[in-house]
Amino acid sequence: MTPVPPVGPATVTATDLSLRFGGTRALDGVSLRLSRGVTGLLGPNGAGKTTLLRVLATAVPPDGGQFTALGHDPRTSSGRLGLRRTLGYLPQTPGFHQDFTAFDFVDYVAILKELSDRTARHSEVRRVLDAVDLSDVRGKRLKRLSGGMRQRVALAAALVGDPGFLVLDEPTVGLDPEQRMRFRELIAQAGEGRTVLLSTHQTEDVAMLCHRVVVLAGGRVRFEGTPAELTARAAGRVWSSAERAPHALAGWRTGVGTFRNIGDPPDGADLLDPTLEDGYLLALDGESAEVTA
Amino acid sequence: MTWHVAEEDLRAYAHGALTPPLLWSADTHLAQCARCREQLARSTDPVVLDAGWERLDAALDAPRPSLSERLLVRFGVADHTARLLTATPVLRRSWLLAVLFLLVTTVLVVRLADQPALFLALAPMLPLAGVALSYGPSLDPTYEMAVVAPLHGFRLLMIRTVAVLGAGLVLNGLATLALPGYGLLALAWLLPALALTATGLALSARLGPVLAPTAVGGAWLTLLAVAYERPHETLAPFTAAGQSGAAVVALIGALLLYRSRDRFDARPLGGFQGGGV
Numbered sequence: 001m002t003p004v005p006p007v008g009p010a011t012v013t014a015t016d017l018s019l020r021f022g023g024t025r026a027l028d029g030v031s032l033r034l035s036r037g038v039t040g041l042l043g044p045n046g047a048g049k050t051t052l053l054r055v056l057a058t059a060v061p062p063d064g065g066q067f068t069a070l071g072h073d074p075r076t077s078s079g080r081l082g083l084r085r086t087l088g089y090l091p092q093t094p095g096f097h098q099d100f101t102a103f104d105f106v107d108y109v110a111i112l113k114e115l116s117d118r119t120a121r122h123s124e125v126r127r128v129l130d131a132v133d134l135s136d137v138r139g140k141r142l143k144r145l146s147g148g149m150r151q152r153v154a155l156a157a158a159l160v161g162d163p164g165f166l167v168l169d170e171p172t173v174g175l176d177p178e179q180r181m182r183f184r185e186l187i188a189q190a191g192e193g194r195t196v197l198l199s200t201h202q203t204e205d206v207a208m209l210c211h212r213v214v215v216l217a218g219g220r221v222r223f224e225g226t227p228a229e230l231t232a233r234a235a236g237r238v239w240s241s242a243e244r245a246p247h248a249l250a251g252w253r254t255g256v257g258t259f260r261n262i263g264d265p266p267d268g269a270d271l272l273d274p275t276l277e278d279g280y281l282l283a284l285d286g287e288s289a290e291v292t293a
Numbered sequence: 294m295t296w297h298v299a300e301e302d303l304r305a306y307a308h309g310a311l312t313p314p315l316l317w318s319a320d321t322h323l324a325q326c327a328r329c330r331e332q333l334a335r336s337t338d339p340v341v342l343d344a345g346w347e348r349l350d351a352a353l354d355a356p357r358p359s360l361s362e363r364l365l366v367r368f369g370v371a372d373h374t375a376r377l378l379t380a381t382p383v384l385r386r387s388w389l390l391a392v393l394f395l396l397v398t399t400v401l402v403v404r405l406a407d408q409p410a411l412f413l414a415l416a417p418m419l420p421l422a423g424v425a426l427s428y429g430p431s432l433d434p435t436y437e438m439a440v441v442a443p444l445h446g447f448r449l450l451m452i453r454t455v456a457v458l459g460a461g462l463v464l465n466g467l468a469t470l471a472l473p474g475y476g477l478l479a480l481a482w483l484l485p486a487l488a489l490t491a492t493g494l495a496l497s498a499r500l501g502p503v504l505a506p507t508a509v510g511g512a513w514l515t516l517l518a519v520a521y522e523r524p525h526e527t528l529a530p531f532t533a534a535g536q537s538g539a540a541v542v543a544l545i546g547a548l549l550l551y552r553s554r555d556r557f558d559a560r561p562l563g564g565f566q567g568g569g570v
């Protein structure tokens with residue numbers, strides 16, 4: 001297990017954020033603190049991850065609660081502008097002008113980020129395209145690039161202007177394993193000295209690159225801490241059995257034919273070493289327990 | 294080589310002071326012309342020259358902008374503004390062709406049926422629709438990125454509005470030329486067009502990008518229907534009084550729009566593409 005780096009001072013602090021759509025509470029009193037480095041946001045479909053990232057990226061204002069990021073309070077227009085100047089945002093479904101080349105597109109985003117001097121802007125565009133290994137295809141139209149390449153173009157656009165706060169919504173979705181590794185490296189690099197918040201369904205993403213993890217479900221924070229702490233939550237609660245265990249919260253047959261169970265083990269059960277995935281599933285289960293309680 | 298880069302342009306080039314479109318010509322030319330490269334090497338001091346070569350390297354691997362973008366720059370638009378403009382969704386061929394088709398059909402019908410009101414009713418709606426579609430989530434796939442960018446949303450909106458309005462007015466103007474028989478009356482769409490566009494935009498900060506233009510367009514059609522019931526030679530909006538009314542509405546709309554400029558930054562107009570908020 002890698003040593004857990006000390007958590008630095010908070011760079012982003014959110015208190016009691018809420019946002020509802022009609023009857024749905026997409027965010028229901030979310031409070032969290034982020035510091036430099038990569039924080040993973042884990043949660044099932046509909047947990048509110050995208051909504052939370054959109055709020056933190058100033059794409060939508062919250063109904064209630066507040067937050068500051070790198071000292072900027074987005075409730076005032078100057079605070080919002082300050083935050084936007086130091087923000088890099090990769091939406092879950094980044095849209096593109098299909099006729100643009102990779103270069104044109106990143107250049108367009110650079111202009112939106114107020115880089116109007118042509119020479120400086122172009123060298124910045126080349127820098128970020130280099131950073132995501134896309135120098136070779138910068139003259140290609142986006143509609144001719146593969147999905148994974150387009151995802152990298154969007155990441156390059158998020159990196160323009162060396163933002164201090166990076167918000168990435170499921171950046172590793174739809175990438176093949178090799179690309180996913182490459183992407184993790186890129187994000188880990190970006191996390192040096194920056195505050196990065198990344199949402200994902202994949203516990204491996206978190207295990208491999210995050211120093212902190214937040215579990216969100218039903219618009220609420222279920223867990224906030226280090227990946228090691230999340231894993232430790234499952235200590236003594238994972239066991240193996242020959243038959244399906246009736247009282248387990250979750251159980252599945254493994255490759256060797258035995259069942260791996262999570263929950264309250266029976267006496268004398270064959271306990272297993274917990275993984276981050278186990279800890280995550282247990283943190284989610286708190287939700288159904290609370291709902292039925 | 295039929296031409297060479299002028300001495301003073303070479304000097305400006307080496308200092309990084311040459312601007313597009315001259316810059317592009319110089320880039321392209323220098324890449325092919327040994328004589329001008331030599332000239333460049335001779336005419337400048339070494340430090341400045343290095344910067345010049347670096348520039349040339351960089352420029353050669355930045356892809357050449359599209360034709361529409363190069364045209365805009367040639368007409369004096371700053372190159373970053375030109376790129377924002379080419380990213381305007383409705384300034385695409387498909388939209389322009391649709392508008393052209395509508396106008397041609399209308400002009401033909403007007404000529405056949407001698408019903409100028411048909412053209413006068415339609416013409417103001419086209420710029421309104423174009424402007425409504427050019428900013429906001431419905432047609433701009435990069436809207437979510439544009440919203441969180443520091444560039445002021447109102448500025449982007451204005452850049453695009455001016456461009457789309459300009460294109461729309463030119464097309465309407467051409468259609469007007471095809472109706473010479475009606476004299477000045479054929480131009481009576483202009484002020485209503487400005488009035489509808491200004492109020493449509495001003496209201497979209499409050500009512501959203503779909504409801505606002507729809508409401509304004511609906512109000513315009515209702516007004517025309519009411520006017521049509523009155524037995525006059527000319528429809529009320531196209532009389533002198535109606536035109537002054539349109540001018541006043543256009544001014545009020547513009548004022549309202551300016552006053553609500555910060556709203557375009559604070560919250561998005563409607564939902565984002567790809568579902569969600």
Ligand SMILES: Nc1ncnc2c1ncn2[C@@H]1O[C@H](COP(=O)(O)OP(=O)(O)OP(=O)(O)O)[C@@H](O)[C@H]1O
Binds near residue numbers: 092
């Ligand atoms: N514009 C909207 N109108 C109504 N409900 C919405 C809207 N946007 C989001 N929601 C609801 O808010 C909740 C959270 O959605 P959100 O997109 O934030 O989830 P998510 O965690 O990002 O899910 P996924 O993993 O599928 O991306 C869901 O129940 C969703 O249906």
Ligand SMILES: [Mg+2]
Binds near residue numbers: 049050051092169
């Ligand atoms: Mg999502």
